[in-house]
Amino acid sequence: MLKDLFLKETENAVNLAIKNNTLGQMTEYTKGSLSVEKPKNINFGDFAINVSSLAKSAKIAPPQIANAICDNLDKDKYGVNIVGGFINFKVNKEILCNIVDEIFKKGENYGKPENVKTEKINLEYVSANPTGPFHIGHGRWAAMGSALANVLKFYGHDVYQEFYINDAGSQIQKLGNSLLIRLKQEKGENIDFPEDEIERKNYYPGEYLIPVAKKFLLEHEYTEDIKILSDFAKKEMERLQRELLENFRVHFDKFYSELDLHTSGKVETSYKKLQESGKLYEKEGAIWFKSSEYGDDEDRVIKKADGSNTYLTADIAYHKDKMDRGFDRLINIWGADHHGYVARVKASLEALGYDSTKLEILLGQLVNLVINGEQTRMGKRKNMITLDDLIEEVGVDATRFWMCMRDINNTLDFDIELAKKSTDENPVFYVQYAHARACSILRNAINDRIDAHSGETVKAPLSQDEFDNLVKNFDKSILDDEVENAKKLILKLEEFKSTIINSAENRTVYSICRYVQELAADFHSFYNATRVITDNKQSTLARLSLVYAVKSVIALGLNILGVSAPEKM
RNA sequence: GCGUCCGUAGCUCAGCUGGAUAGAGCAUCUGCCUUCUAAGCAGAGGGUCGCGCGUUCGAAUCGCGCCGGGCGUACCA
Incomplete structure (x- = not known):
């Protein structure tokens, strides 16, 4: 990543400065104390590193530190300039050309991180009772869960998607x-x-x-x-639930039946294991689990006075089973209304001898439907709107995008009227439109077309072969004279890489929604400022390659979100 | 009461492990179609970052305490 490049260069410069005794009293650089950010003012540069954090150990003023570090940097190559305690960098043509080149060379793998630690992950989400249709909230978990699975896979993890069916009880x-x-x-x-x-x-x-x-x-x-x-x-x-999930582009590797857990004896086994751990006791005719010993607020009933199990009993067996299947990590998406269960399930895993930090529970806040500007509570009323209804009303693309758009920690206002609109008020259409617009330009490059205003036939500037050659044998040198003009757009394309990493590592699907919106905005802006197809063939080819790159990256992002990237609108 | 999430522009939200004049979209106002999709673009106005105290050279960001809202607080699932 570009950020890493500047960070690494700077860190090397810092170490050199320390060796040369030019960084005051600083004797050692601890990795991670510097970070790359974006300058507030674009005139300063494209990337910036704030060295103020070194002031404490160096005991000299930040501008002096910046100067000392810069003495060891290739100032011309990286367009270095210092403002206060900030070292600013400017990217050069070569770097910009390489970004586009990488998109062509890597194709669908562009943005896939290298040298990251990957895990075998079990991702459980939705897990509804088979007792009725899905409500809107299930839609949020379904959309976010499947998008999260996509981004985790793209990152390189081995992801196994699971739906726990509460079909007992x-x-x-x-x-x-x-x-x-x-x-x-x-x-x-x-x-x-x-x-x-x-x-x-x-x-x-x-x-x-x-x-x-x-x-x-x-x-x-x-x-x-x-x-x-x-x-x-x-x-x-x-x-019906499975039909809807498929239609909603949500695919599970396994539907795990709670009933199977009982009939296979796994509930009984895990119960016995708990018993052996000595963490069960009897009180008032029921069997309790000492979950409070592991950080839970109070102990929990595991077998009721009438001899039957509680929901928790099966859930413990289920999580034990997931652990036994050898996953490095378990991720669950639960509704915030289940947050009380986190401590007790983790407690049970600890008691059974597992490392409960392997279990990561993402608690999702609930969804408010906004109809005609009014919030409606999702309840079990007769006229309750189901996920089916919602999808039928606004479509799969808009529903998925809106459900993924917000941080999982925030309640989501789903404005039906807005999500239905095909205007700029609706971010889904804005992004899809950018993709369609890019496709349209690419079509115009190889097809004769009739001008909408003059009615004359405009000849295609490129043959199909020439276009194929542009893509297959991409030569970055054609961009030399174009990249400065498209700098903002190209740097945004590069940001896809850090977006993927952040999204996967922090489990934040919404950052991909934001990214794709920003990229679309930069593309629309580029489109308005720069005519792509002109009489100049060299520049036409160069600009077409940018359009192609944008189209590819938008499609990659939308694909992860499970939203279609239309070629025409 | 306790636990938990949230409180940033009129509205919906970003703001990464604290750092340069607090950002985006919508809404409002002003411009831009003889040229590749105007479902678009350029620009303007608009904020005591809920309140207070503390830590720090430096806080929207960290800590504590209030205030306001959501969710939970079952031998239901």
């Missing part, structure tokens, strides 16, 4: 009970869900089970056997 019973009511209604019986709020909690009164009831009656004899009914409803819900 009392909610499945509830599902069966609810289907029975719908069945009876289908048969004309005058029956409904209880009005009483507490009793109503034993049912899923949403209308989504009506079509399930119809389907059941088409395929099966009427029955009141709750086991059969809940099984049927569960399978149907799972089928």
Whole structure:
């Protein structure tokens, strides 16, 4: 990366200065005390390093430090100038040409970091109950999770995506009970869900089970056997969920069934292991886990007084199983409403002898739907908007982009009206438009076209062969006279590399959304200032190569986000 | 009460491990289509970085305490 280049050069210069005794009382440079940033004022340079942080150990004023360091730098090569405690660098033509060259040479691998430590990662997200349709919040985890998986893979990690199905426990019973009511209604019986709020909690009164009831009656004899009914409803819900996920471009390597965890005996095994660890005890008829010994606020029940397991019991077995499968790291995306579970799951892993720091839990804040400028709470109301509804309304691209756009720590306002708009108010379209615009220019380069205003046929400046040759045998020397004019744009293309690294290392998908918006902005700006296809063939070729590079990098970014990069709009 | 996330321009948000006059998009105002997509561009105005104290040469950024909001606080999942 460009930043690293300047950092390394400066660090070498610092070490030399120390050796020459020109850095005051400084006797040793500790790596990491200098960092590269962007100058506030573009006239200073393209990159800057602030040396004020060395003032403490050197015991001399920052400008003096900067001067001493600069004595050991190739000032001409790097366009070095000093302002106060800042050493500013200017990139030269050669560097700029190399950036574009790298994009051509590496193609789809441009931006893939080298020499980074990669891990075998299990990424678990969505993990909804198979008891109903996804809500908007699931959409956020689905979009962010799959985009995170993409960026982690691009970084070089080995990522295994997993969806934990909560298909055991009392909610499945509830599902069966609810289907029975719908069945009876289908048969004309005058029956409904209880009005009483507490009793109503034993049912899923949403209308989504009506079509399930119809389907059941088409395929099966009427029955009141709750086991059969809940099984049927569960399978149907799972089928619909998976269909939606595929449609939403979310692909899991495994759907892990909680039920399997029970039938395979894994829940029992992990329970016994916990017991052996001596961290279980009985109180008031229930079995408790001493999670408070590992930083949890209080101990947790693991087996209820009636002998049944709690949700946690299976979850412990699940996480133990993930550990046993040999992953270097487990990443979970959970809704913020589950944050209370973090401490207890980590506690259980510690008690079972695992390193709980391998488990990273990303807590996502919830989504507010904004309709006509008004926030609506997502609740289990009758007229609740499901993820299906949302995607149908605004489309997969816009939904995915909006869901990824904000830091996971922030609540997300999803403005339906805005996301639907095909105008500059909508960042998704802004970025896609930049891509389409670039594609359009590339098309015009090799196709004769009819001028919209004069109506005359304009001959294509390049043949297909010439264009193919430009891409396949890219020669960076054609850029020599063009790169200064496109400096901002080219430096932005270079930033893709650090964006990927930051995004993957900090698990921040939104930084890719931001990057792609910034790149689009710089491209639109370039487009307006610089005519690409002109009578000058040399400059046309050079500028086309820039357009091609931009198109490629926007596509790379959008691809990671799971958003399409249209060639025409 | 306790835990946790958040509080930066009218609105939605960036601001990386503290550093040069606090940034972007939308909205508002002013310009730009005889030329490759104006779904675009150029420019302008707009901020006590919730409040206070502390650490520091230096704080939107770190610590503590308030204030305001979201979420959680089950032998539910």
